[in-house]
Amino acid sequence: MEAHRSNAIALCEWFRANARELPWRELPSPYHVWISEIMLQQTRVEAVKPYYMRFMERLPDVQALANCPESVYLKLWEGLGYYSRVRNLHAAAEQIMEQFDGRLPASKEELLQLKGIGSYTAGAIASIAFGLPEPAVDGNVLRVLMRLMDCKWDIAAASTKKQVETLLADWLTLDGIRPGELNQALMELGALVCVPNGAPHCADCPWQASCRSCQNQTWDQIPVKTPKRPRRIEEKTVFVIQNQDGVFFHKRASKGLLAGLYEFPNVEGFCTQEEALEAVKSFGLRPIRIRPITDAKHIFTHIEWHMKGYAVMVELGEAGTDLLYVDVEQAQREFSIPSAFRAYKQYIGVEVEK
DNA sequence: AAGGCGGGGTA
DNA sequence: TACCCAGCCTT
Numbered sequence: 001m002e003a004h005r006s007n008a009i010a011l012c013e014w015f016r017a018n019a020r021e022l023p024w025r026e027l028p029s030p031y032h033v034w035i036s037e038i039m040l041q042q043t044r045v046e047a048v049k050p051y052y053m054r055f056m057e058r059l060p061d062v063q064a065l066a067n068c069p070e071s072v073y074l075k076l077w078e079g080l081g082y083y084s085r086v087r088n089l090h091a092a093a094e095q096i097m098e099q100f101d102g103r104l105p106a107s108k109e110e111l112l113q114l115k116g117i118g119s120y121t122a123g124a125i126a127s128i129a130f131g132l133p134e135p136a137v138d139g140n141v142l143r144v145l146m147r148l149m150d151c152k153w154d155i156a157a158a159s160t161k162k163q164v165e166t167l168l169a170d171w172l173t174l175d176g177i178r179p180g181e182l183n184q185a186l187m188e189l190g191a192l193v194c195v196p197n198g199a200p201h202c203a204d205c206p207w208q209a210s211c212r213s214c215q216n217q218t219w220d221q222i223p224v225k226t227p228k229r230p231r232r233i234e235e236k237t238v239f240v241i242q243n244q245d246g247v248f249f250h251k252r253a254s255k256g257l258l259a260g261l262y263e264f265p266n267v268e269g270f271c272t273q274e275e276a277l278e279a280v281k282s283f284g285l286r287p288i289r290i291r292p293i294t295d296a297k298h299i300f301t302h303i304e305w306h307m308k309g310y311a312v313m314v315e316l317g318e319a320g321t322d323l324l325y326v327d328v329e330q331a332q333r334e335f336s337i338p339s340a341f342r343a344y345k346q347y348i349g350v351e352v353e354k
Numbered sequence: 355a356a357g358g359c360g361g362g363g364t365a
Numbered sequence: 366t367a368c369c370c371a372g373c374c375t376t
Contacts, residue, residue, distance in 0.1 A: 040371040047362065047370090081360025084374080118373050138371045158355075187371050196369055197364050225368095229357085257359070300360060339361060 005174050007148075007210055008182055014206035015185030018192065020045070023052055028180075030104035030129040031062055037124045038085050038116060045191070051080050062102050066093035074260060074336035081339075083259060088116030106130045119165070128180035133172035135165040136183040140190025146223045147194060150212030155223040233304045237271040238264045239280060240293065240311045240347040246327040247348050248285070248319060249335060257303070262335040264344050265323055266307075276310045284320025289313040289352045296343035309344055313352040 019025070022045065024036035035055060039048045055076050059065045065073070068090060077086040092114040096104060104125065105111055111122035123136035142155040145164055153160045168186075172179045189207075194200045202214045213219050241248040241264075249262045267279050273290060280287045293309040318325055326335070328349055337345070 037371065042359090042370055042372055043361080044363070044370055079361075081362085082372085084359070085372090088373080116373065120372060124371065136371075139369075140371065156355095184371085191371080228368095259359090298361090302358065 003210065004171055007207060008171050008174055008177055010206045011185045011189060012177065012181050015181060015188055019184070019188055020192075023049060023056075028128055030106075030125060032056070033125050033129040034104060034117075034121075035089070037121045038089055039080065041085060041121070042082060043080065047080070051076070062093050062096050062104070065090060066097045068093075070260065071334050071336070075334065078261075078336040079339050083261060083336075085116060087259070091115040092117065104129070106132070108132065108134045119161075123165075124183065126179075127172070127183045131178065131180055133169065133177075133179045135168035135172060136187075137161055137164050137168065138187060139196070140187040140194075141168070141183075143196060143223045144186055144190045144194045147200070147213035147219055148207060148211050150216050150218055150222065152222060152224045154226055156226045228302075231299070231302055231304045233306060234268075235270050235306045236266045236268060236308070237276060237279070238266045238296075238307045238309045238341065238344055239276070240264055240309065240344050241280060241283070241285060241314055241323075242312070242348070242352065243314050243316050245316070246325055247331060248283075248314075248323045248325055249331060249337075250323055257300075258338045258340070260336075261338050262324075262331070263337065264341055270308045271310070273310070276312070280312050280314065282321075283323055284318075285312075285323075286315040286317075287312050288315060291352055293347055294343050298340035298342075300340075305340055307343075309347075311347050311350070311352045 024032050036048070036052055039052055058076060059068055073086050073090055074083065077083060095114055096102060106126070108122045108126045111117050111125055112119070120136050120138050123134040126132040126134040127136055142161065142164060145167070146153065146155060171177065172182060189205070193205045200219050202208055202211070205211065205214070208214055213222055248265055250265050252258050252261050252263055254260050265283060271279060273292065277287050277290055290310055290312045293311045296307045296309065298305045298307070331348070
C-alpha cells in the first residue's frame with residue numbers, strides 16, 4: 001500500500017505542475033463538471049472546448065437547461081455526435097429540478113439515478129465537484145493502470161473495470177490525497193504522457209521508475225482489447241430539393257441513429273436519374289429539373305454511408321408527405337443537421353442547371 | 355456480454 | 366486504413 005501511496009502522491013504533484021488549463025477547470029461547480037463530463041464522453045478535449053463555451057453561455061445553469069426546447073439544445077450539440085447525450089442531459093435537468101431542488105446531488109448513488117450518468121461520470125462529478133473518494137475509470141485510466149502493472153486483462157471486459165474501480169477506491173482514501181485531483185491526474189497522464197496512439201512519453205512520466213510496462217518494454221502490447229466487428233455499408237440516394245423560395249428537409253425518428261435531427265430527403269439504394277425523379281414524385285412533389293451532384297461517404301463507428309446525390313428543382317408547393325419546407329435562414333437557425341450530410345449543404349441555394 | 359450510438363484526430 | 370477518444374443505454 002505504501003508503494004501505491006508514493007505513486008499517487010507523485011502523480012498528483014506531476015498533475016499540479018502539468019495540468020492543462022481547460023474551461024471547465026476554471027470554476028468546477030457541479031453543473032460545470034457535469035456538462036463537461038457528458039460532452040467529453042468518447043470525445044476529445046479539443047473538440048469539446050467550443051461546444052462547452054457556447055453551451056454555458058446559452059444555458060448557464062440547471063434551470064435554463066431544464067426549460068430549454070429540443071430544437072435549441074440539439075442545435076447547441078450539432079456536429080458533436082452521440083445526440084442521446086444532450087437528450088439525456090435535458091431529461092436529467094428536469095429530474096434535478098423536480099427531485100433535487102435544482103442542485104446536483106452530492107453522492108455517487110444519487111448521481112447514478114440521473115439520465116446519461118453511468119459509473120464513470122458519477123465518479124467524476126462526485127470526486128471533482130464534491131471531493132468524494134469515488135473512482136472515475138475511463139479509457140485513459142484503464143490504459144495507464146494496465147501499463148503500470150504490466151497487466152494484460154481485456155479492458156473491454158466489465159470485470160476489468162470493476163477491478164480497477166476497486167483498486168482506485170483504496171488509493172482515493174489514502175492520507176493527503178484529494179480524490180478529484182487524483183482522478184483527473186490519472187486521465188491527464190493518459191492524455192499527455194501515456195498516450196493511446198504511438199509510443200508513450202515515458203521519459204516525462206512520474207511513474208517511470210515504478211511502471212512495469214516501461215521496465216518490460218511491453219507498452220505496445222497494452223492495453224489488450226477485444227476487437228469490434230466490422231462496419232456494415234449502407235447505400236443511399238440523397239436529394240437536395242428546392243424551389244424558388246426554400247428547401248425541403250426531413251426530421252428523423254426520435255429514436256435510433258441521429259434521432260430527432262434533420263436530414264436531406266433520401267432513399268435506400270443508389271438511384272438512376274429516372275429512379276430519382278420517381279422518388280421525388282413519391283414525396284408528393286413535381287420535379288422540374290434534376291442533375292447529379294457529388295457522391296459522398298460518411299463513416300460512423302458501426303455503419304458506413306455511401307451516398308449518391310441529386311439536386312432537384314420542383315414546382316412551388318408543399319410536399320404531400322412528411323417533408324418540411326423551409327427557407328434557408330430558418331434551416332440554418334433551427335435545424336440541427338448531422339455532419340453526415342456536410343457534402344450536400346453547399347448545394348442549398350444553388351440554381352439547378354438543366 | 356454484446357451491440358447501437360457520431361465525429362474527428364492520429365499513426 | 367484502423368484505432369481511439371474523460372461512456373451510456375438497451376437487449
